[in-house]
Amino acid sequence: MARATSADGTWLASGGDDTTVRLWDRATQTCSATLTGHYCPVTSVAIAPDGTCSPVAASMEPDACGTGRRAPARAS
Template sequence: MGTPDARRLAQSLVHVSHLLPPIDPPSVLTSVLHTRLDRHYGWRDQIAARRRDTTLHPCLVSQWPLPDSSHGALEQTFAGHVGRVWSVAFSPDGAWLATAGDDKTVRIWDRNTGACTATPTGHTEVINSVALSPDGAWIATTSHDQTVRVWDTDDLHTSRTSRGALGVLPACDVP
């Protein structure tokens, strides 16, 4: 997995990755990335050397920390939903989590890597809530499609669906 320094550098990239949308023109990506990393210890020397290289000018230089920079306590960013995320639930052991959002999907994430490991489908409208059973064996979701779905975490297929709720069920919870 590399040296401790390499792991810290990789983690700093993870911390800012959610702040790097597609950039136009693409040639400014390095400058934008450096404005996001110039406060991270491991990148300072490399960024300073690039700024001194007169063949690469002009380049962006932040005078102050950017207001949308991630906090040092940020462990992971999970990117993949289209639109808002309405609900998050963590597995009992903390190894994975489930999210529900505007894109009508439930997403299962590996907490350590930030990778989406599964996207069970079935709801036809915004999913506004997700909850996990105490043992992590199933996931419950509610949606604007007026259904409650229960998903088995072994195979992520819907094991039960309740239909016909009167109006939108705003949330679900598992005791």
């Protein structure tokens, strides 16, 4: 599982084998958003230091799941 914590420590992002990136509220320990659209397991996540522009980035092994496809993440 890939994880990254926001600079202020109030939320984190996780990614994993289920091909999603989830945003978590650390105070309530609940998932606040699920980003879908990846075709392969998410191998890393990053959060911008200021959190104001593109707060989450995710990556995956190139063609690790054999599809040869990539899609932009979208919130659901």
